[in-house]
Amino acid sequence: MCQHQTPCPTADSADRESARLVAHHPEQGWSLLCNGVLLFEDTGELLPDGRVIDPHRPLGTAQVMTAA
Numbered sequence: 001m002c003q004h005q006t007p008c009p010t011a012d013s014a015d016r017e018s019a020r021l022v023a024h025h026p027e028q029g030w031s032l033l034c035n036g037v038l039l040f041e042d043t044g045e046l047l048p049d050g051r052v053i054d055p056h057r058p059l060g061t062a063q064v065m066t067a068a
Contacts, residue, residue, distance in 0.1 A: 008034045
């Protein structure tokens with residue numbers, strides 16, 4: 001699918017998210033990458049073969065405020 005030089009990583013590669021953007025629709029919460037991957041703002045992915053990659057956001061550190 002990709003015709004760039006150096007080619008983008010394939011949809012099966014571990015670094016598939018580093019492929020170039022083809023379409024970006026932040027108002028709808030998704031982007032299409034050159035390798036055919038749909039990347040969603042919650043970090044979930046839909047691969048060209050129909051497989052779903054669950055969201056994988058980094059976990060934040062919870063802070064608890066206490067009264068002194």
